[in-house]
Amino acid sequence: MTFLGMPLMRSKHAHTDLPGGQGNIVETEPFPEVSHQHLSNQQLRTNIGHATSSIRDKRAGVVAELDDWEELREAGSRAKNQVMANLPEYLVEFEENFTAAGGTIHWARDADEANAIVTELVEANAPVLANGRREVIKVKSMATQEIGLNEHLETQGIDAFETDLAELIVQLGEDKPSHILVPAIHRNRDEIRDIFMDKMPDAGKLTNDPAVLAEAARRHLRHKFLTTKVAVSGANFGIADTGTLGVVESEGNGRMCLTLPETLITVMGIEKLLPSFDDLGAFLQLLPRSSTGERMNPYTSFWTGRTEGDGPQNVHLVLLDNGRTRALADEHGRTALNCIRCSACMNVCPVYERTGGHAYGSTYPGPIGAILSPLLTGVEDEANGSLPYASSLCGACYDVCPVKINIPEILVHLRSEDVKANHSPVSTQLDTALTGASWMMGDGKRMAAAEKGLPFAHKATRGGQINALPGIARAWTSSRDIPGLPEKSFHQLWAESEGQAESEGRTDHDGETENGGDEK
Amino acid sequence: MTDTAREEILGRINEALGRRGGGEYVSSTSGAVPSAPTERGAASAEVEHAHAGAPAAGGGVVGQSADYARTGTHSGEELIELLVDRLVDYKANVHRVTGDPAKTIADLLEAGSKIVVPRGLDESWLQAFTGDISVDAPGEELSIPELDSQAAVVTASAVAIAQTGTIVLDGSPECGRRAITLVPDHHICVVRVADVVDIVPEGIARLEATAALTFISGPSATSDIELERVEGVHGPRTLDVIILDS
Numbered sequence: 001m002t003f004l005g006m007p008l009m010r011s012k013h014a015h016t017d018l019p020g021g022q023g024n025i026v027e028t029e030p031f032p033e034v035s036h037q038h039l040s041n042q043q044l045r046t047n048i049g050h051a052t053s054s055i056r057d058k059r060a061g062v063v064a065e066l067d068d069w070e071e072l073r074e075a076g077s078r079a080k081n082q083v084m085a086n087l088p089e090y091l092v093e094f095e096e097n098f099t100a101a102g103g104t105i106h107w108a109r110d111a112d113e114a115n116a117i118v119t120e121l122v123e124a125n126a127p128v129l130a131n132g133r134r135e136v137i138k139v140k141s142m143a144t145q146e147i148g149l150n151e152h153l154e155t156q157g158i159d160a161f162e163t164d165l166a167e168l169i170v171q172l173g174e175d176k177p178s179h180i181l182v183p184a185i186h187r188n189r190d191e192i193r194d195i196f197m198d199k200m201p202d203a204g205k206l207t208n209d210p211a212v213l214a215e216a217a218r219r220h221l222r223h224k225f226l227t228t229k230v231a232v233s234g235a236n237f238g239i240a241d242t243g244t245l246g247v248v249e250s251e252g253n254g255r256m257c258l259t260l261p262e263t264l265i266t267v268m269g270i271e272k273l274l275p276s277f278d279d280l281g282a283f284l285q286l287l288p289r290s291s292t293g294e295r296m297n298p299y300t301s302f303w304t305g306r307t308e309g310d311g312p313q314n315v316h317l318v319l320l321d322n323g324r325t326r327a328l329a330d331e332h333g334r335t336a337l338n339c340i341r342c343s344a345c346m347n348v349c350p351v352y353e354r355t356g357g358h359a360y361g362s363t364y365p366g367p368i369g370a371i372l373s374p375l376l377t378g379v380e381d382e383a384n385g386s387l388p389y390a391s392s393l394c395g396a397c398y399d400v401c402p403v404k405i406n407i408p409e410i411l412v413h414l415r416s417e418d419v420k421a422n423h424s425p426v427s428t429q430l431d432t433a434l435t436g437a438s439w440m441m442g443d444g445k446r447m448a449a450a451e452k453g454l455p456f457a458h459k460a461t462r463g464g465q466i467n468a469l470p471g472i473a474r475a476w477t478s479s480r481d482i483p484g485l486p487e488k489s490f491h492q493l494w495a496e497s498e499g500q501a502e503s504e505g506r507t508d509h510d511g512e513t514e515n516g517g518d519e520k
Numbered sequence: 521m522t523d524t525a526r527e528e529i530l531g532r533i534n535e536a537l538g539r540r541g542g543g544e545y546v547s548s549t550s551g552a553v554p555s556a557p558t559e560r561g562a563a564s565a566e567v568e569h570a571h572a573g574a575p576a577a578g579g580g581v582v583g584q585s586a587d588y589a590r591t592g593t594h595s596g597e598e599l600i601e602l603l604v605d606r607l608v609d610y611k612a613n614v615h616r617v618t619g620d621p622a623k624t625i626a627d628l629l630e631a632g633s634k635i636v637v638p639r640g641l642d643e644s645w646l647q648a649f650t651g652d653i654s655v656d657a658p659g660e661e662l663s664i665p666e667l668d669s670q671a672a673v674v675t676a677s678a679v680a681i682a683q684t685g686t687i688v689l690d691g692s693p694e695c696g697r698r699a700i701t702l703v704p705d706h707h708i709c710v711v712r713v714a715d716v717v718d719i720v721p722e723g724i725a726r727l728e729a730t731a732a733l734t735f736i737s738g739p740s741a742t743s744d745i746e747l748e749r750v751e752g753v754h755g756p757r758t759l760d761v762i763i764l765d766s
Contacts, residue, residue: 252755
């Protein structure tokens with residue numbers, strides 16, 4: 001049950017001294033301003049509208065196939081709550097198992113530390129090529145996007161090649177991802193063909209057929225897959241009781257990166273754990289159906305440390321905090337860490353569908369981004385203060401979330417945190433207006449007196465819509481119309497109809513009861 | 521540096537969870553179950569209890585208190601038909617064989633072509649094929665360029681999940697190491713009827729978690745261009761599944 005707009009009862013203030021995260025999780029400009037620019041981009045709205053509506057239908061179809069979908073969501077939610085409540089124990093358990101299997105674990109407090117660890121590992125394991133630089137291949141990873149790993153590696157003489165088709169489109173187009181699952185969702189096939197023909201020296205002439213474009217990506221990356229010594233990945237799951245990591249993907253670029261290089265470096269947020277391998281029985285149903293709308297994605301890989309004679313023999317994992325502990329400290333917001341990055345919330349969000357992902361600034365756009373980004377950085381420094389308002393609170397995101405994160409409730413909670421942290425306690429026009437309204441509405445006689453003014457107001461506005469108001473209300477009416485004022489209030493109409501009914505000897509509501517009684 | 525980071529992050533988590541002192545964490549020994557007190561987190565008491573009971577029941581945390589389906593309702597021919605339907609839906613080619621699959625395998629391969637097989641593959645399956653067979657074995661692994669020159673790979677499989685059309689390879693001698701089913705462009709995979717289960721939790725229950733596992737549902741695909749599914753990107757572009765009934 002969602003109690004939208006109801007203030008949450010709290011035992012203590014959510015303030016914490018824990019450090020916030022760094023990197024690509026901060027909105028670049030306030031959401032209301034940047035969203036206006038994106039709203040005027042017709043091509044962008046068409047591309048995103050087409051993509052989100054088709055994936056919504058696919059998801060709904062495969063979810064409807066399962067009779068136990070709600071039980072699966074409940075199980076998913078419970079498993080993640082269990083992890084968060086016992087996170088130190090699960091991390092240590094995971095570390096012991098992964099290490100015992102021959103893997104090496106590194107801990108990173110923030111983006112800088114994670115970037116430095118990865119750089120050091122690449123320098124130790126990737127050869128310097130003829131061009132004087134080193135190379136790594138990458139599987140799509142939100143965590144490395146968040147910490148700005150590619151940009152950092154570039155400054156250290158290391159070229160990182162994205163291998164996911166959409167990430168490749170984004171990278172070649174010198175663009176930013178706009179969706180966590182389909183980062184190039186804002187590009188249509190014609191734009192992609194142009195990017196490929198422009199940026200792939202060996203591409204030749206291409207059509208806009210998706211099969212032709214996929215084939216071009218295969219040819220472009222094949223040699224890199226077969227020759228690169230170091231790969232960097234993220235992880236969808238870390239299994240505490242076995243020390244196993246998992247990556248869910250479609251194209252086989254994940255398998256290439258996880259299997260062929262000599263060294264594998266995985267960057268994973270500390271919240272990605274599941275208690276037990278058996279939990280995958282639920283999560284491998286929840287994730288594919290919620291994300292790509294498939295019963296199962298084409299490829300999923302699991303590895304536990306190092307496997308003798310199979311795949312990379314030099315296996316590393318960087319466990320990343322970068323603000324996650326700060327989010328965990330907010331007891332009303334911490335369930336945002338349960339997110340399994342499926343992107344279902346984006347695909348149903350009326351705000352995301354119109355503004356696209358870039359408007360959110362952060363690596364994490366859409367409804368989940370609107371709560372996760374400010375939770376990772378803290379709303380207090382005003383960096384992500386406008387994101388919790390980037391929602392109509394319609395609740396569609398909560399309905400589709402495979403781990404039942406109550407996004408609307410957390411949005412409302414973060415709005416109140418933002419108000420407390422960033423907005424002056426000095427009385428504003430709004431406060432004055434609300435105080436006045438409270439005084440008036442708190443007493444029937446005062447309300448009745450005010451209502452007597454209605455006929456005059458109705459005449460003054462000629463009964464039409466109100467499109468612009470002065471003062472503080474101006475901002476509110478900049479994107480909304482107020483319906484025309486009626487001639488009479490509900491109170492007045494009620495008094496009149498009651499009087500009329502009584503004069504006829506019965507009232508409607510009494511009449512219903514009597515009839516019901518007779519028939520029984 | 522890293523050790524300090526470890527202690528600091530674990531300390532931060534304890535602080536975030538409101539545990540005493542903020543710097544303590546309970547070390548878990550021999551894969552032990554979390555037992556630290558957690559006053560917060562709505563369902564923690566209930567789920568912790570569940571976790572403690574989990575190993576004996578062979579289920580995870582989730583399994584103890586949730587009631588999602590653990591077993592499917594299909595069996596026999598109905599189960600196999602479901603698997604076939606789902607495999608075909610994701611553009612795998614499906615062949616049903618009773619007894620000896622050798623002829624079917626030979627028909628799917630080009631005569632005289634080069635193929636790779638894992639060391640443990642049943643040799644009789646290849647007796648009708650006339651071509652160049654490389655056996656990939658521990659200590660005698662094919663190099664990546666050698667794998668790249670193979671037209672196809674033939675393997676068995678560990679488990680198949682009917683409801684999702686998923687085949688799982690577990691690195692066993694007849695499945696082989698992961699690279700051999702990845703680099704060649706054509707994968708012929710034999711699924712024994714006895715290894716077919718109905719739903720995902722049944723498949724998970726049959727697997728050894730710490731093996732290198734690959735779940736395959738159809739040939740490689742992408743939906744990255746306007747969310748339109750296109751089969752055939754980096755993984756094998758042709759997947760032939762032979763469902764083998766003894």
